[in-house]
Amino acid sequence: MPCYYEQSDNSLCSYNNKRKLKEFLNIYPKYGKLYNDTNTTINISFSPYFASFYKIDIYLYIKGYKKREKISVYLKSVTPNIIIPNNIQNVNKILINTYKEIFFELINDSEYSAPIKIEKEDDYYNEFLIQLNEFDIPKKSKYLLKIIYMPKISGSNKKKFIIHKKYTNVKNDLYISSECILPDISFDEEIINFNTISHSFEYTKTFNIINNSELSLHYSLNIPEEFKNEIKIIDADSILKSFEKKQILIKFCPKHIKTYNCNIKLFLYEIQKYKKVISFYAICEKAKIICEPSLINIESMIIDKNYKEEVKIINKSENVDAMYELFIDDKINEICNIDVSPKKGIIERNKFKLIDINIESKIIGYILIVIKIKISGYDDFLFLNIKALSTCPTIKIIPNIIDFKKCACLDIKEKTIEIKNESPIRTFINLSNESSIFSYSENNFFIESNESFFVNVYAKCLETLQYNDVLNVNVHRKENIMIPLKAQVSYKFIIDHNWVSLV
Structure with missing residues (x-):
């Protein structure tokens, strides 16, 4: 007695084949014998996989009978509510x-x-x-x-x-x-305003970033690329703790004469689209600088003498200070020693700076010195020109001929000469000549400026000759001054006992 089952066509549950149906429906026993006057129990177990209404037809086949018996099973499967x-x-x-x-x-x-x-x-x-x-x-x-x-x-x-x-x-x-x-991040200033500022000076300001949220945030303050060499922010990239008020230091050193107007942007690493802006504003003015005098003319310069001059660098600006620096070509050192002081510094608004100049010529002739003055904010230099004519010390010899005239043989005759220094510097003098009959009380000495030095010149004639020589007066850094020297022996016989002398 086999027993088969199949799904009814009007079932609300869709299964494609008997194999699927077997997975949740089980009949036991499927095969057996029916004894007369007895009841046979058939167990049907159903485990639905889906919530739906089901109709299942079970067919009973009896061996030897063509007719089959149908048993219909109706059930409803529900899920928990x-x-x-x-x-x-x-x-x-x-x-x-x-x-x-x-x-x-x-x-x-x-x-x-x-x-x-x-x-x-x-x-x-x-x-x-x-x-x-x-x-x-x-x-x-x-x-x-x-x-x-x-x-x-x-x-x-x-x-x-x-x-x-x-x-x-x-x-x-x-x-x-x-x-x-978004987190509430705020600045305690709406604008970082430096107002009017001076070129190349460093300025500082502080402002606060306030975190009004419970988040600890990693922030970054970004400066526009064109200003990164002039604007520096300390702690530009750091941590802002929850409910923290953080002070930020900003340093500004303007390098251009212009109006600075830009935005500094705050970004948060944790929130990519977050942005907060604080404005930055400053005006860098050009200072009004003049040099007085712009030309120094030293008409008569004595070689090796130190000359002192003074110039003013004047700042006529009402609002800004200026930095200056002086430049001199190194080649100038070949013709003179020059020292300027102070070489660099600050000229405050409506004030001036005194510059001391010391010059000492090394050559004879015309000298032109150009001092370049660099002013902060200026594209070009200011110029200070120094002109000078360098000469040697002026020395006069009185008399200009030293003539001993007639002198007795072997006698020493003396004449005094005046060597006059008419220059403004102390001068070294050296005296020399060739003939040994002439000598001096001094032959190496200094003469102070605008003073005279007196020298005794001696002549001792040894033979009955006329002597001619030249006194070379050697002056420092000058060609020798040549003074003629003359002496002549006079003839005179003197008889004294056993010897005769010719005078």
Whole structure:
């Protein structure tokens, strides 16, 4: 007596073949014998995989009979009923990059355990984390579904979650409606205003960044590329702790004559699209500088004498100071020693700077010295020109001929000469000649400026000759002055006892 079953055509559950049907329907025994006057029990077990209405026809075949007996079984498969008291959770003003735990209460009021699967829709930024995606809710119990929410994009958002109950196409929806806000970062100044400033001077200002949020944030202050060599921010890249007020130091050294007007931008590493702006403003004015005098003319310069001059570098500006620096070509050192002091410094507004110049010529002739004056903010130099005619000391010899005239042989005759220094410098003198009959009381000496030195010149004639020589007066850095020297022996016989002398 075989017993077969098949699915009815009007079943609400769709199975494609008998193999599928065998997976949830079992008949025992499928084969057996029927004894007379006895009842035979056939057990049918059904384990539906899907919630639906079912009609199952069971056919009884008896050996030797062509006719079959049909038994129809009707049943309804249901899933546990899940109750959600509140399927919408509102999260108001949650701070970006902070997290919040959100709970949904799921109630299984049936007598059966309920397998559940949770699916989230379109979470592009991975802001929602479901603690368990699949779980069972025991019969007659509650379950708290935990979802961790960490917003990464500011603004309003509504996210949908789908509850799938096993063995059915019936779905329940959960919603999280949120408004994500950015951290409140503020500056205590609206603008960093340096007002009117001087070229090449360093200025400093401070301002505060205030974090009014509970987040610790990694910030960066960005300066426009064109100003990075002039504007420096201390702690431009650092950590701003929660509810911290951080002081920022900004240094500014203007290198251009212009109006500076730009924005300094604050970015947060944790929030890529976050930006905060503080304005920067300054006016760098050009100083009005003149040099007085611009030409120094030293008409008569004595070689090796130190000359002192003085010039003024005047700042006629009302609002700005200026830096200056003096430059002299190194080749000038070949013709003179020159020292300028101070070579660089600051000229305050409406004031002047005195520059001392010391010059000492090394050559004889015309000298032109150009001193270049670099002023901060000026593209070109100012120039100070120094002209001079360098000469040797002026020395006069009185008399200009030294003539001993007639002198007795072997007698020493004396004449005094005056060597007069008419120059403004102390001068070294050296006297020399060739003939040995002439000598001097001094032949190496200094003569102070505008003074005279007297020298005794001696002549001692040894023979009855006329002597002619030249007195070479050697003056420092000057060609020798040549003074003629003359002496002549007079003839005179003197008889004294046994010897005769010729005078």
